[in-house]
Amino acid sequence: GAGVSQTPSNKVTEKGKYVELRCDPISGHTALYWYRQSLGQGPEFLIYFQGTGAADDSGLPNDRFFAVRPEGSVSTLKIQRTERGDSAVYLCASSLRGGQGFATNEKLFFGSGTQLSVL
Amino acid sequence: AQSVTQLDSHVSVSEGTPVLLRCNYSSSYSPSLFWYVQHPNKGLQLLLKYTSAATLVKGINGFEAEFKKSETSFHLTKPSAHMSDAAEYFCVVSVSLGRGSQGNLIFGKGTKLSVKP
Numbered sequence: 001g002a003g004v005s006q007t008p009s010n011k012v013t014e015k016g017k018y019v020e021l022r023c024d025p026i027s028g029h030t031a032l033y034w035y036r037q038s039l040g041q042g043p044e045f046l047i048y049f050q051g052t053g054a055a056d057d058s059g060l061p062n063d064r065f066f067a068v069r070p071e072g073s074v075s076t077l078k079i080q081r082t083e084r085g086d087s088a089v090y091l092c093a094s095s096l097r098g099g100q101g102f103a104t105n106e107k108l109f110f111g112s113g114t115q116l117s118v119l
Numbered sequence: 120a121q122s123v124t125q126l127d128s129h130v131s132v133s134e135g136t137p138v139l140l141r142c143n144y145s146s147s148y149s150p151s152l153f154w155y156v157q158h159p160n161k162g163l164q165l166l167l168k169y170t171s172a173a174t175l176v177k178g179i180n181g182f183e184a185e186f187k188k189s190e191t192s193f194h195l196t197k198p199s200a201h202m203s204d205a206a207e208y209f210c211v212v213s214v215s216l217g218r219g220s221q222g223n224l225i226f227g228k229g230t231k232l233s234v235k236p
Binding site: 003004035040041042043044045091093107108109110111112113 | 162164165224226227228229
């Protein structure tokens with residue numbers, strides 16, 4: 001597709017439920033990033049994939065959060081036992097090569113995000 | 120550790136007047152700095168980036184930013200605001216080192232720009 005696609009655009013769930021958020025990166029981009037943006041804040045890094053592997057998951061807040069990218073393209077962010085504090089916009093971005101410690105000026109392309117609301 | 124501080128949470132200007140969005144950074148290394156813009160219901164878009172080449176960086180839509188090491192600043196400017204510039208703007212610094220770092224980008228809290236007719 002033309003850009004990074006995230007689905008759903010909005011997700012409302014109840015406290016304690018499990019949710020999955022999907023990201024389709026730009027075709028051919030090897031690097032994929034998840035960020036979380038709480039109300040009134042800038043995006044905060046969660047996890048970064050290089051290909052199929054999580055190269056840096058240091059931003060995941062706790063073990064309720066998990067992400068996969070089994071074929072090196074689409075990624076799913078999974079949140080177990082959701083809490084009200086998980087409510088935020090979850091942003092996905094992709095870049096052509098990515099890479100820790102390299103090309104930190106590489107351009108990231110962001111999706112429009114998934115607004116998650118935990119009631 | 121790297122960080123950015125956006126000094127104004129909200130800036131309001133009249134159409135046709137100059138725009139100044141302020142950003143100060145902290146970095147242990149020679150930083151890479153960016154400005155991103157976020158329009159409502161749209162993805163973040165890169166406006167411009169500084170990567171140790173020219174200190175005055177020109178971006179899209181007439182925006183530019185100047186890297187001033189002595190002031191640790193990277194303020195965003197535009198000579199004449201347009202209604203379509205109304206959006207949220209984020210100053211961003213990159214984290215340059217490997218595993219265990221907080222990802223590639225650290226975002227400021229954002230500055231909401233309003234443009235009055």
